[in-house]
Amino acid sequence: MNFLKAAVLPTASLLIVIASCGLMLAQGVDAQMLLHPPPDSWPEYHGDYSGRRHSSLTQITPQNVKNLALAWAFQTDQLAQIKSSPLLVDGILYFTVPDNIWAVDARSGHMIWHYTYPPNKGLHIGHRGVGMYQGYLFFLSPDAHLLSLNAKDGTVRWNVTVADVTKGYWTTMAPLIVGNHLLVGVSGDFDNLSGFIRSIDPETGATQWQWDATPPAGTPQQPTGGMTWMTGTYDPDLNLVYWGTGNPTPVLNGSTRPGDDLYTCAIVALNPDTGKLVWSFQASPHDTHDWDAVETPVLVDGEFHGEPKKMLMQTSRNGYFFVLDRTNGKNLLTAPFGPVNWALGVDKQGRPIPNPAKEPAPDGRLVAPDEGGLTNYRSPSFDTKNGLFIVDAHPSYSIYFAKPADGSYGWAGADYGVWGKGVLEAIDYQTGMIRWSHELGPGGSGAGVLTTDSGLAFTGDAQGNFLALDSSDGKTLWHAGSGSDIQSSPITYELDGRQYLLTSSGGVLFAWALPQAM
Numbered sequence: 001m002n003f004l005k006a007a008v009l010p011t012a013s014l015l016i017v018i019a020s021c022g023l024m025l026a027q028g029v030d031a032q033m034l035l036h037p038p039p040d041s042w043p044e045y046h047g048d049y050s051g052r053r054h055s056s057l058t059q060i061t062p063q064n065v066k067n068l069a070l071a072w073a074f075q076t077d078q079l080a081q082i083k084s085s086p087l088l089v090d091g092i093l094y095f096t097v098p099d100n101i102w103a104v105d106a107r108s109g110h111m112i113w114h115y116t117y118p119p120n121k122g123l124h125i126g127h128r129g130v131g132m133y134q135g136y137l138f139f140l141s142p143d144a145h146l147l148s149l150n151a152k153d154g155t156v157r158w159n160v161t162v163a164d165v166t167k168g169y170w171t172t173m174a175p176l177i178v179g180n181h182l183l184v185g186v187s188g189d190f191d192n193l194s195g196f197i198r199s200i201d202p203e204t205g206a207t208q209w210q211w212d213a214t215p216p217a218g219t220p221q222q223p224t225g226g227m228t229w230m231t232g233t234y235d236p237d238l239n240l241v242y243w244g245t246g247n248p249t250p251v252l253n254g255s256t257r258p259g260d261d262l263y264t265c266a267i268v269a270l271n272p273d274t275g276k277l278v279w280s281f282q283a284s285p286h287d288t289h290d291w292d293a294v295e296t297p298v299l300v301d302g303e304f305h306g307e308p309k310k311m312l313m314q315t316s317r318n319g320y321f322f323v324l325d326r327t328n329g330k331n332l333l334t335a336p337f338g339p340v341n342w343a344l345g346v347d348k349q350g351r352p353i354p355n356p357a358k359e360p361a362p363d364g365r366l367v368a369p370d371e372g373g374l375t376n377y378r379s380p381s382f383d384t385k386n387g388l389f390i391v392d393a394h395p396s397y398s399i400y401f402a403k404p405a406d407g408s409y410g411w412a413g414a415d416y417g418v419w420g421k422g423v424l425e426a427i428d429y430q431t432g433m434i435r436w437s438h439e440l441g442p443g444g445s446g447a448g449v450l451t452t453d454s455g456l457a458f459t460g461d462a463q464g465n466f467l468a469l470d471s472s473d474g475k476t477l478w479h480a481g482s483g484s485d486i487q488s489s490p491i492t493y494e495l496d497g498r499q500y501l502l503t504s505s506g507g508v509l510f511a512w513a514l515p516q517a518m
Contacts, residue, residue: 265293
């Protein structure tokens, strides 16, 4: 095992370390790799454009997974937890925590270089990772700047401002690259700001187009919000980008924003060349519970009730599982995947109907799920082997309060969690029924999910254990303690004929593999 601590420097800095096997130079990502990632790569946040987080690798199986051993570990020496999904290109891993990027040898865990962004006023709530195209990385800083860095050594090529941090914007997401478009989103729903998706030229940093989720702040009787803080997905055949948007603001007070509050808490389909909205589906009309719909829009081709469909699936924070026809946004299925008590039913469009009696009130309202939602930013996986949508769920209850003194700005109320736990759920997408579930512990887990063709599902539990489950029934086949909370999604790759499972916990990156034959 190789343990190498990264230096933490007080100003913008670059630390270059040569791996013991010699200088390793990244060759970069091209359009073909993004369309068809080879087994020795993980070139974008979700692995590929679909968001399925399912791997065709089969070296690690239900029969031998019990033999998994630690190949190496990398300690960031940071207080911030790793929430990013590493990219893997040409044998080098790239991953982040707020203000920091590392390039690490994927075979040995040796650091190649480390970049530290200057101290800034952004909200350091977490960081999801970088994007990559050609020989350059693209990094969104906490204070809403977008940087282009040379992947070989971490030197900065350009730095542009995406949003104004002094107004309350910040950024956490990994950019999505589609053709010559670098797509980025923003956060900032404490401050009655408008969310947007922006397309940027990856060569120059110039803006190509911007789609606004809500009207400009201050528009009478209109919501603000609709933040776009998680990475979307893309269908190259339809040439459509799919993205989830956040809650409206003021967050818990809906009295100043009557109606459905389009396009908040929605899944939108955009033309990546023009930014034109093609269709939208609202998961939570007139949300008053902070239930972003930014969860991964997973793209699956297959039969639905006997007919071939190009589908989009999402387990939304509001507690509902949606299956849409992604060619036109029409609803195919809406079903709860845990305790949900805030809706009166489902309308003809497949959208939940909010119950006014469950809106926050001065004397409190008991609502399921809680403010964190029945799931959140952690990535689900679509298991193509078994046809199951597998998600880290959070059955929960919370008491929501309206506080007139808080007015109509920002949070405009309060919520207090009552109870919650973590459960890994395998959902039958044809019916919405739970095929199997696996308890993850009190409070809940923050781990995402990865599945493989060999029949495995990888995740983590509430006690900080990494888990390998049989993806057909959810039974535990392997586990290993990490010593800290897990707030990231695993990935897998194969180098030199050896399959690695990459997980993280706290500030440590762990690589697991089967023992090599002597």
